[in-house]
Amino acid sequence: MTPDLSVIIPVYNRGKLIHHTLESVRRASPGLAVEVVIVDDGSDRPAAEAIAGLGYRPEKIIRQPNRGLLFARLAGLAAASGRHLVFLDSDDLVSPEKFRLQVGAMDAASAEVSYTDTAHGTIDGEYDQLVFTADEPLAATDDPARFFITVQPPPHAPVFRTDWLRTVVNGAFFPPSPLYNQVAEIWFYHNAATRAARVVKVDGPHTIVGRHPGARLTDHWEKLAIASLAVMEAFARSCPRQPATAHARQLVAEKAFRSWRRLPRGFSPEFGTRELGVWQRLKCDRRLERLGGPVFQNLARCLGPAGAGRLMRRWQNQPYAACRTLDEDTLDRLLAALPAP
16 A cells, blocks of 8 residues: 655754654654654664664664765655655654645645745653744745745744655756755755745644754754755756746846855855855846845946845845854865865
8 A cells, every 4th residue: 555645854963852753743644654763874773673662663764875865865765665755854743634634735736846835843751741832924825936946944943745856856957965965855945946846734733843942853954055055056056047937047146145144254255155146146136126125226226236235135134153163274164165166
């Protein structure tokens, strides 16, 4: 029997933390045929041992040498046998209704992608005692490019039709790289943004971001920013200039410009130049209302978009010293690992 849903969970040295993730999957599974695919990305102690001690029995456990999150998700995709799939990290949770609602909505609409709103909560203590707080609802869209580039939800918000996602991966504009591991989902998102797809939103905070004292990828925003820059630069180099890709290229260009405008004062000049360069390289429609509000637009008519952006960064943005999480040597090393723009 083909499962309705494959739940792909990469694991790297999570120990007991994954208990909450697996428990949330168990509670969301009644009424569906669900397979759980654990990808052990080279944990010091095999994940199979840790999970067995927690009393859960995933349908598949894959152990591979440590290659990082993107490659673990790709291994899970290759092993999945469900009609649909969802990626969870080992500190992500789902509501008891998430799987049923999203699979049902996709089947009803013959959709390739569905997504929900989000919530957050601290993962600590007994599962039934956890408290979750709903976030602001995500924008509703049925436009795949806008969903993947502008909405860009957490990686466990979307449920994908498995065969569609495999087509995206097999036809990727640019191949996976360890450079993208920090933001593995946006490698998928950028490669999916030009593909035809029916996207449906299921309202409600059914995607839960877990918070905990352990290390998280989001602990260092600079690492996320550099990995995101690597993805955007690869997209700008590789995505063909065709009518079918114009909308996605426009949205990536605008996102790069707006991200550049948000950089803190005094942050790496090289990074800023490269991020602005993505916007310049994509050569898309530069209508000012796409790039900022009325004050920005008035300044840009006199100074140009880049000049207005630089001036407003000096006025509005906090200094890098107030939000720094990496030392200078680490930052320089990460930037040096990027291919030439």
